[in-house]
Amino acid sequence: MKNSKIWLIIGINLFALFNTWHVESCVYFEPDWELYRFFSPELSQTARFRPLYFSFSRFYEEEDIMKKNQNDENLIEWQNYLGNQVTQKDLELLIYKSTQQDLDKIRNFVLLQKPLNDKKWAENSVVRFWASNKKDAEAIEYLIFAKKCEKYAYRENLWEEPQPNATAILAGYSKEAEKNYQLAKEPFFKLRYAYQAVRLAHYAQDYKRAILLYDNLVEPLKTENIVKYWALGHKAGALRNLGQTALSAYLFSLVFEKSTAKRISAFLSCKVFSDEDWKKAVSLCRNNQEKATLFFIRGIHPQNFVLPEMMAIYSFDANSDYLDMLLLREINKLEMVLMPLRANQSGFEGYANSDQIAMHKVYIPKLKNFIFQYLQTQKNPQKQSLWLMALGYCDYLLEKPQDARKSFEKLNKNNLTPEGKKQIEVFETMVELAEMTYIDADLEEKMYQKVVATNNKALKGLMVATFERLYRKQKENAKAFLSYNGIFEIKTQNVNVDELLAFVEKPAHTNYEKELLQKIDAKNPKNVLLEIKGTIALADDDLNEAEKLLKQSGINTMLKGDPTSEEIVDCVHCPRNKTYTKLSLIAQIRSLQAQANKGSPAQMAEANLKLGNIYYNTTYYGHCWQAKSYFRGSYSQRNELDCSQARSYYEKAAELAEKAANRELAAKATFLAAKAEQNQLFQSEEFKKQQQEFDFSNQLKGFFKPEYRTNFKNLKNKYRGTAFYNKIIKECYYFNRFLSL
């Protein structure tokens, strides 16, 4: 908790922030796809509301940046008080990082001239300033007091329960602060003691007293210092606890407007629950600016509609900066719903369903009407540009790029800020992309260069989506495929590798094409494709083609395990030594195939068994699955689940072993054939359906369907009494179960 101690002194009620954070967080969500944000909130001229720009997270800015803002507000006050004679770093160290003991030592050093014996503090510019220029007892005593309250006012460890007597201690400190207020000479400390008194009474849950203290101590100071608004936040909190919602909301809105440090907590705390309270809160506003603030706070709640709040603010102050902020937020919300569909491949669901998209499209013209109204009265060129861009973008979102272009053309680009210039470049490129009906190398290169120059990730995504759509339309399948896919999809989907090879072998490539090639392999995409093609041929049992392509590729991957060995219990993930390459495996298959057809029945049986093992182990179910596929699992589109060839070799092996009077080998081969046969059951449509429906009531029946248990039956009927049989009934649950049926 690196900055945890700051909260006492700057007066942020962190705990309240945490409480509300949880409540608020449910309106946000954590999507696993990216926010396609084309309209930059940074266009806003009101950076003071930066944390409130639209975001998937709770706030646009990270919390530590917000904390820094809060620190800064306090440090600025102290800097001013100290006449800018000290460094901010030293001030920060003294206020936020010192301990009670450090402050005691500093007091003794500055006020009583006792030795400090601490290099860190001796070199601190604040301590030096006090020692040499002004022996500021009041400042040091205030810091010591604040530090003393810290462990009761702020729980550093959120897991700890409050101390049983904390309320009483806080109430006592509040009274002490009130006393110190009376004794304080400097207005700076008078205000701070007043603030501490209010705050500590609030934490002590003595709400009436907190309000009274604010009215009696802070208000008479007639100051506009920011600390007044920190104290006002506590009065507002106390009022809320006493059920005075309207006044509380109004006061929180004042704190929201005035204090950077308290803005977020004031926003989270400013709550109204009834029309009556809302009307009352609005009636408390002393001017239109205050009214606008209340409507703005309602408008920035993520689930609220912005347009009605914008219209109200416009009626109070047509030039309000709040309007820019709300406009940007609203556009960002709209693009969150509407843009993912365009910036992603077809079938992408994004954030919204079709009904929601339709509703948003009905809403946009209403927003546009307000933008028109605004533009008619707005004379500020910066604001005009922002709203005109928003108008154009609304048309873009409505899939009317020509109308969007008209709005963008009305902009006086000379008046734009650098951020505005970047923005219009993005919008114009988006319109160009939307208007593209065909694509060739020149157009592709032109758009590519334009998009890359903007360094805008969302725009790049949109460009790729556009290219993909056009290449698909023009039947340039390799480029269309690679626009969205890469090596993973090539290895796991039924891709036309020849088309990809033809693309790779083109004599020259554009910059976009070079990016696509990188998606296959950064160094040698052609060899990688040849290896993939060779592996597909191996999976298809086309040994000659596989051998040719694998040799051409120059890639000879080592395989784990010995595919010629059988296993009673499959262990796909057991550690194995590397034995074969794909090429040496092909050679082994050829050699075994030769042995399987000549020699004694015993030799032929052994060769068939080994071939069965190879064809079993190189399927999904075997440990050597990497011979024929790249990813084991549901991604697979090829035939690596098929155990029919393995079964055929095993059954042949059993037959030959029987002829060779080797009943043990025949039993083993029959069992292995049963394994392969069972995998065929798992691949049957009927079984899959049963799995999908989780229909366990028929599990046993479905599991032991006779047509998939011919080898179990053979094993039971023909090989009872063999050593292998006796072993297997102990090790194989399913066979054991089969016997009991």
Place this chain on the structure above:
Amino acid sequence: MNVATLFCFCFAVITLASCQKSQLLTLNFYYWKTEFRLETQEREYLRQLNSQKLYLRLFDVDFHPEHGAVPVGSTQIVDTTLPVKAIVGVVFITNRTMLQISPSALDDLAKKITKKIFQKTEKLPLAGIQLDCDWTEKSQENFFKLCNLVKQICKQKNLEFSVTIRLHQFKYFSQTGVPPADKGVLMLYNLGDIDGRNTENSILEISKAESYLKNSEKYPLPLSVALPLFRWAVVQRMGKTVHLLSQIEKKDLAENPKCEKVQKNIFIVKENHYFGGAYLYEGDSLRWEEVAPETLEQLVSITARYVKAQEIIFYHLDSKIINTFGYEKLKNLAHHWH
């Protein structure tokens, strides 16, 4: 399901749905408010139903970007004289906490959670701890580790450790796994898609509940069942759920002049206004959702066929909502297991 895992020729256990009958079924409640202060009527319900335990939510655990797992929404304990013999401290943990927390921080989290529970229940007869988390495949490992750690601490203190089980976790336990706990509480609510265009009642759809319950293998933990007594209005704006109004009655909605009834349980907002604590905009749609006593009985009758329950826990004890369900009606639900 991974087909290969089914295959392995090793010992696996196939068990089929069990329909054993229970002997003694107790009727207990969850208490889910942020201040624990029992009202007279709430005490009366506990007495009338001869409740033995109160499942008291003590705090939630959420994940904070900087501070990691933090307790939020702590319940303030005001009442310490109870009409029940025991309480079970319930902690709701967000799934994102389990997704984001590092496995090495789980030991510390288990200690923090239990320490906080012990501190908060110092003056209460604590008999058990329950963790409530809508864990998913990705968070399962962390959650199960946490359960193991909390369970160990509970064992040392002679406390029962339980977890909540969602229906999909119940149905597909062979895929999702079974949390290491002494007991599970099967939650028979929040079944529907709250955002769904055709959803009539996201709290409970009997047919959906039954599809999860039937043909399930016997769950490997002793189970209690949690039944919904709550109701709410689901507020949808531009097709998305934006508020759940739980502090209003259907009557309030029906009598609200700024809302127009368009279907049996659907209302449309005609004018912007505050209602039930939320600000509603013209065009918002409100869907009233509740579980009628007879629907609850139907649910129990179906559940009893498939689940051998130890107790019924009603969600939740609140004088504003329990009125709809008379003592006898609630008591009678237990008979389905006899």
